[in-house]
Structure formats: C-alpha cells, structure tokens
Amino acid sequence: MFFLQDRFIYSASDLAIAVGCEYQSLYLLDIKLGLRPKPHFAPDEMLERSAELGDVHERRILAELEEKYGPTMRRPTGA
Incomplete structure (x- = not known):
C-alpha cells in the first residue's frame, strides 16, 4: 500500500x-499512517535474496x- 498524491492505493x-x-x-x-511503530525483525538472508531475485x-x-x-506509467519510487 502506498500514497499516490492524495489517494491511498x-x-x-x-x-x-x-x-x-x-x-x-x-x-x-496503522503503521503506514504512523499510528503504530514499525516492528523490528532480525535480517532474513533468504528473504532478502528472494526479494532481489x-x-x-x-x-x-x-x-x-x-x-x-x-x-508504461510508473509510480513514484520510494512509495
């Protein structure tokens, strides 16, 4: 989920x-809206590699x- 101008996608x-x-x-x-802190998890090397692939x-x-x-039309990076 991300914001695109004033719309939530x-x-x-x-x-x-x-x-x-x-x-x-x-x-x-709630995390995206800043109502809760983002939880911290230990790094997962397999997950990181899967994401890269x-x-x-x-x-x-x-x-x-x-x-x-x-x-194509691209969404803003970092969203």
Whole structure:
C-alpha cells in the first residue's frame, strides 16, 4: 500500500493480506499512517535474496512487455 498524491492505493499483495486476515491489513495500515511503530525483525538472508531475485525477474518481464507494447506509467519510487 502506498500514497499516490492524495489517494491511498492497495496492491494485490495488500488485498491478499486483507482476505487472509483483516486485522493484519488494518495493523499494516496503522503503521503506514504512523499510528503504530514499525516492528523490528532480525535480517532474513533468504528473504532478502528472494526479494532481489523477484525484483530482477519483474524488471526483465516489464522490459519485455514495454518492448512489445510500449512504455508504461510508473509510480513514484520510494512509495
């Protein structure tokens, strides 16, 4: 979930979390709005590596789609 100008945007992952547990979704929203502190977790090397590989995959697929269909509209980074 992120803010885009004055609108709050839910991602597909956010919706999946909400379907699984609406309280977890509300908890994450509270963190995003600054109503709760963000919890601290120990680093997870496997999770970090999986995220890196996922990012590489998504960039490759996006590049293929943009080559085929043209450029896409990008959301602001850091959101």
